[in-house]
Amino acid sequence: MTSQRTIVVGGGLAGLSAANTLLERGKFVLLLDKKPSLGGNSVKASSGINGAETEAQRELKIDDTYISSSYADTFASAGPDLARPALITALTSNSAAAIAWLTDSFGVDLSVVSRLGGHTIPRTHRDKSGAPGWAITSALMKKLMALADAAAAETAGESPRVEIIKSARVVRLLEEGGAVVGVEYELSGGVGDIVSARGNVILATGGYAADSSPAGLLAQHRPELLALSTTNGDHATGDGLRLATAVSAGTCDLDQVQVHPTGFVDPTNPDAKTKFLAAEALRGAGGLLLDAHGKRFVREVERRDVVTAAMQKAEGPVRLVLGAKAAAEVKKHCDFYVSKGLMKQYADAAAFAEDVGIPVETILDTFAGYGAVGDPFASSGSGNDTIAPAPYTSTGSLHVAIITPVVHYTMGGLTVDASARVLSSNPNQLPIPGLYAAGEVIGGVHGRNRLAGSSLLEAVVFGRIAGGEV
Numbered sequence: 001m002t003s004q005r006t007i008v009v010g011g012g013l014a015g016l017s018a019a020n021t022l023l024e025r026g027k028f029v030l031l032l033d034k035k036p037s038l039g040g041n042s043v044k045a046s047s048g049i050n051g052a053e054t055e056a057q058r059e060l061k062i063d064d065t066y067i068s069s070s071y072a073d074t075f076a077s078a079g080p081d082l083a084r085p086a087l088i089t090a091l092t093s094n095s096a097a098a099i100a101w102l103t104d105s106f107g108v109d110l111s112v113v114s115r116l117g118g119h120t121i122p123r124t125h126r127d128k129s130g131a132p133g134w135a136i137t138s139a140l141m142k143k144l145m146a147l148a149d150a151a152a153a154e155t156a157g158e159s160p161r162v163e164i165i166k167s168a169r170v171v172r173l174l175e176e177g178g179a180v181v182g183v184e185y186e187l188s189g190g191v192g193d194i195v196s197a198r199g200n201v202i203l204a205t206g207g208y209a210a211d212s213s214p215a216g217l218l219a220q221h222r223p224e225l226l227a228l229s230t231t232n233g234d235h236a237t238g239d240g241l242r243l244a245t246a247v248s249a250g251t252c253d254l255d256q257v258q259v260h261p262t263g264f265v266d267p268t269n270p271d272a273k274t275k276f277l278a279a280e281a282l283r284g285a286g287g288l289l290l291d292a293h294g295k296r297f298v299r300e301v302e303r304r305d306v307v308t309a310a311m312q313k314a315e316g317p318v319r320l321v322l323g324a325k326a327a328a329e330v331k332k333h334c335d336f337y338v339s340k341g342l343m344k345q346y347a348d349a350a351a352f353a354e355d356v357g358i359p360v361e362t363i364l365d366t367f368a369g370y371g372a373v374g375d376p377f378a379s380s381g382s383g384n385d386t387i388a389p390a391p392y393t394s395t396g397s398l399h400v401a402i403i404t405p406v407v408h409y410t411m412g413g414l415t416v417d418a419s420a421r422v423l424s425s426n427p428n429q430l431p432i433p434g435l436y437a438a439g440e441v442i443g444g445v446h447g448r449n450r451l452a453g454s455s456l457l458e459a460v461v462f463g464r465i466a467g468g469e470v
């Protein structure tokens with residue numbers, strides 16, 4: 001039985017989506033993860049997952065289309081030179097089905113829909129808890145673990161239908177006659193115990209935004225970013241890329257690394273190399289970005305690359321400021337950040353101004369200009385494209401945090417086709433038999449810039465495609 005198993009490497013959202021899909025098809029699964037617990041970066045996601053033409057959008061009367069709108073926004077964000085139509089079509093055309101799968105098969109609440117940077121329409125779905133990555137990933141994890149426990153109890157002595165092995169780092173792909181036929185993995189943090197397993201392989205090892213070692217992928221492709229902190233867990237070291245390139249897989253766009261504009265600066269540890277992310281949902285709710293003089297300098301719901309570039313020119317410290325209405329919309333997020341000491345709450349503009357040493361008149365001028373006639377940051381120039389209406393007054397309470405750009409996501413990765421097959425680095429780019437990939441380890445889906453909410457979507461869509469193909 002063991003030879004029929006599909007080996008899923010990585011237990012984040014992409015690996016869990018692939019594994020659950022394989023089980024739905026009656027297949028056998030071995031899931032390996034190098035960490036003692038599953039979840040990867042997926043459990044940290046804080047803004048949500050994109051979907052076009054979803055049930056939640058219909059209920060909220062949001063008129064979206066995947067082809068003219070979701071596809072177009074993703075294509076524009078990727079940039080004409082790096083946009084790959086087949087991958088963008090796979091991502092966007094499968095988005096409604098991905099959301100329906102999460103809600104219907106796993107009972108995940110995705111009823112809150114907001115409009116985030118670079119989207120022309122509200123399409124980023126989240127639950128009411130403010131921790132959508134956890135809500136989604138833990139639901140898939142729970143189902144898989146329950147099936148693994150039941151399988152272990154039923155099949156003592158035989159290979160269970162699904163087996164999960166944690167603290168199992170895959171160190172090599174096994175190759176025979178040009179096909180991938182299995183893996184070798186090392187148990188418990190590398191004490192020398194190497195085990196091999198045979199089967200088709202789905203790589204779902206995540207990206208390389210935490211690969212800041214001197215010979216690492218960031219050092220090779222974007223050395224100037226080594227100075228920045230990261231939002232990623234320490235597992236995100238590009239293992240899948242090394243494993244697959246060792247069997248001739250191709251890569252693309254490795255220099256395309258997303259710097260997210262809003263990592264929290266923790267006042268008690270401002271130089272920490274790993275930083276909490278200030279979710280994009282905060283700007284989506286109407287949060288403002290103010291420079292050291294209390295002035296706005298960018299349209300807050302611009303794309304991440306645009307906001308980051310503007311922040312790098314602005315005089316810092318840059319502060320993210322949420323008025324009472326915006327903070328109420330993302331209350332769970334704000335409560336959490338305040339509890340962590342990353343965000344401060346002020347009774348009103350005067351208290352904030354005094355604490356940070358900016359004249360209150362300047363702050364009130366900035367507030368009065370927000371969304372008013374002549375606001376230079378109200379629109380991206382596409383007509384009805386206005387900012388979220390979140391009034392700022394002299395009396396309302398404010399939530400404020402100092403923020404800084406952080407390495408967040410790696411757009412580059414393994415070259416794959418729209419069927420999640422890993423392509424060889426040879427000029428003919430043929431699929432490598434037996435090798436599939438999904439999630440952040442794959443490259444090319446987002447081109448130059450990933451839109452908020454499109455990575456969880458990529459994990460679910462390509463995880464389901466890979467799980468459906470093997």
Ligand SMILES: Cc1cc2nc3c(=O)[nH]c(=O)nc-3n(C[C@H](O)[C@H](O)[C@H](O)COP(=O)(O)OP(=O)(O)OC[C@H]3O[C@@H](n4cnc5c(N)ncnc54)[C@H](O)[C@@H]3O)c2cc1C
Pocket residue numbers: 009010011012013014015032033034035037038039040041042043044045046047048049050133168169170171204205206207231232233235236239240276277408409438439440441452453454455456457459
């Ligand atoms: C703070 C934060 C907030 C985010 N918010 C959002 C959001 O709101 N919306 C959105 O769309 N995206 C968001 N993202 C991005 C998104 O969470 C990730 O890109 C996505 O979850 C990646 O999923 P994945 O399954 O590919 O990888 P991961 O979830 O990172 O999982 C990879 C897994 O592979 C395992 N692994 C790695 N190497 C090996 C090996 N050699 N052997 C065995 N196992 C291995 C790891 O231990 C890990 O468990 C956010 C990211 C961060 C860090």
